Amino acid sequence: MTVFLRGHHFGYELQRVAQMFFFGEKVEIADGEPEAGQPDGYLFAELDGGELRVSGCPCGDKHYRLLDTVQPEDRQNDVEHKFGVMIYRILSDATGIRPPWGVLTGIRPVKLFASRMRRGEDDGALRAHFTGGCLMSEERFSLAMQTAKAQKELLCRSTPDSFSLYVSIPFCPTRCAYCSFVSHSVEKAAKLLPVYVDRLCEELRYTAEIASSLGLSLRTVYFGGGTPTTLLPEQLSRICETISACFDTKNVWEYTVEAGRPDTITRKKLEVIRAAGADRISINPQTLSDSVLGAIGRKHTTRQTLEAFALARSCGCDNINMDLIAGLPTDTPEGFRASVDGILALAPENITVHTLTVKRSAEMTFERARAELAMVGDMVDYARNAVQAAGYRPYYLYRQNGSLSALENVGYAKPGTEGFYNVYIMDETHSIFAVGAGASTKLCHPVTGEIKRIYNYKYPYEYVDRFETVKERKLEIPRFYGYDKKKIPETCL
Numbered sequence: 001m002t003v004f005l006r007g008h009h010f011g012y013e014l015q016r017v018a019q020m021f022f023f024g025e026k027v028e029i030a031d032g033e034p035e036a037g038q039p040d041g042y043l044f045a046e047l048d049g050g051e052l053r054v055s056g057c058p059c060g061d062k063h064y065r066l067l068d069t070v071q072p073e074d075r076q077n078d079v080e081h082k083f084g085v086m087i088y089r090i091l092s093d094a095t096g097i098r099p100p101w102g103v104l105t106g107i108r109p110v111k112l113f114a115s116r117m118r119r120g121e122d123d124g125a126l127r128a129h130f131t132g133g134c135l136m137s138e139e140r141f142s143l144a145m146q147t148a149k150a151q152k153e154l155l156c157r158s159t160p161d162s163f164s165l166y167v168s169i170p171f172c173p174t175r176c177a178y179c180s181f182v183s184h185s186v187e188k189a190a191k192l193l194p195v196y197v198d199r200l201c202e203e204l205r206y207t208a209e210i211a212s213s214l215g216l217s218l219r220t221v222y223f224g225g226g227t228p229t230t231l232l233p234e235q236l237s238r239i240c241e242t243i244s245a246c247f248d249t250k251n252v253w254e255y256t257v258e259a260g261r262p263d264t265i266t267r268k269k270l271e272v273i274r275a276a277g278a279d280r281i282s283i284n285p286q287t288l289s290d291s292v293l294g295a296i297g298r299k300h301t302t303r304q305t306l307e308a309f310a311l312a313r314s315c316g317c318d319n320i321n322m323d324l325i326a327g328l329p330t331d332t333p334e335g336f337r338a339s340v341d342g343i344l345a346l347a348p349e350n351i352t353v354h355t356l357t358v359k360r361s362a363e364m365t366f367e368r369a370r371a372e373l374a375m376v377g378d379m380v381d382y383a384r385n386a387v388q389a390a391g392y393r394p395y396y397l398y399r400q401n402g403s404l405s406a407l408e409n410v411g412y413a414k415p416g417t418e419g420f421y422n423v424y425i426m427d428e429t430h431s432i433f434a435v436g437a438g439a440s441t442k443l444c445h446p447v448t449g450e451i452k453r454i455y456n457y458k459y460p461y462e463y464v465d466r467f468e469t470v471k472e473r474k475l476e477i478p479r480f481y482g483y484d485k486k487k488i489p490e491t492c493l
């Protein structure tokens with residue numbers, strides 16, 4: 001499929017819109033008019049004076065032609081949006097696929113809601129824009145609205161002098177078949193682990209010095225990965241103790257450790273992290289079907305998930321998140337519903353429902369894509385309705401590039417148990433200092449709004465070997481914060 005362009009440069013966005021309908025092939029962009037006799041599999045988006053035209057045969061024999069006009073008040077992005085709507089309309093008719101987020105292609109659709117809310121738009125104006133103008137489904141509109149409202153309160157708590165700390169432990173007991181993270185099986189990385197923990201503790205001390213010299217206040221701590229509880233209790237203990245010794249943790253609102261894989265959770269590890277102040281953990285079953293667990297290469301059982309959950313409760317963990325994934329290989333709508341119901345029966349404080357990112361495949365036909373969309377769509381609809389009926393509310397949401405049906409990942413929480421960090425990582429008003437391999441520090445300037453990222457080496461062996469460079473890069477933090485504190489605004493919003 002090729003989109004030809006003439007008279008404008010909106011190729012990037014039009015490609016993204018078109019790509020939502022094509023899973024087995026890459027949508028190409030080409031300048032100029034299609035040649036006479038061009039075979040099907042193309043669209044031609046042309047801006048000619050004040051007229052926008054999209055025409056062509058995207059698939060099959062049917063020829064399409066839509067027109068629109070540029071209004072005097074239209075800016076560049078309005079014209080781009082009009083082209084996107086025309087392409088969406090043509091491709092949804094031609095393929096029978098209707099991506100529920102309409103023409104929104106970004107991974108953080110809720111940000112668009114939040115910025116319009118800040119400008120004072122009411123619910124009616126937002127509905128008109130997103131469902132009418134952007135072709136978003138009513139369900140996604142409602143989901144995004146609820147999420148944006150829940151986030152507002154959490155974002156307001158973040159002050160210009162606050163920051164969060166992310167600790168990266170990119171190791172897991174084994175690697176899951178669908179993993180898209182840089183995570184290393186602990187067996188292969190066994191020799192590296194002691195020195196990795198040494199370096200991590202050194203980076204923590206160094207980062208704490210920088211934060212202290214800048215007078216910043218630590219608000220949330222998040223251990224992610226990987227699976228942090230892959231580490232031995234002694235290793236976890238060293239890291240936790242380093243944090244307690246170097247950072248001022250008195251005013252931390254939230255301390256999360258992803259315990260991820262149930263087969264890594266032991267009483268000793270839970271005691272270590274609880275003693276350090278961890279008040280929120282994640283236990284991620286992904287599914288409660290043993291056969292699906294086998295198909296995705298997760299070497300644990302549903303029974304281990306239930307035992308780990310009971311153990312965590314008995315250790316006093318009263319804020320537990322559990323992740324599920326819709327669309328796992330071999331899973332069925334019935335199987336997924338049973339997983340949702342089983343998790344609801346446990347009543348964790350948070351439930352996060354992900355949509356599997358399906359790798360593009362040359363064999364993916366429109367028929368198969370429609371069937372998968374319907375099935376995964378059913379799964380996420382069931383989860384959304386069931387968890388909301390059980391009293392959970394959506395509070396963070398993002399989409400991943402490449403997810404088959406351009407669906408979403410949603411964090412639901414019982415009111416009052418929302419994870420601050422999950423919202424701050426998506427937003428651009430709260431700085432996150434990150435340590436460890438694969439971690440990236442996000443700096444948000446409290447005066448100018450500038451965003452800067454500092455990347456650590458991706459792989460643990462690089463991180464360990466080139467640690468001096470890791471430290472050098474961290475010096476960007478004080479340079480970035482070299483602002484006049486008198487200019488800091490009173491509130492974040």
Ligand code: SF4
Nearest residue numbers: 172175176179183226
């Ligand atoms: S537990 Fe998560 S990070 Fe680890 S291998 Fe599986 S998907 Fe990847």
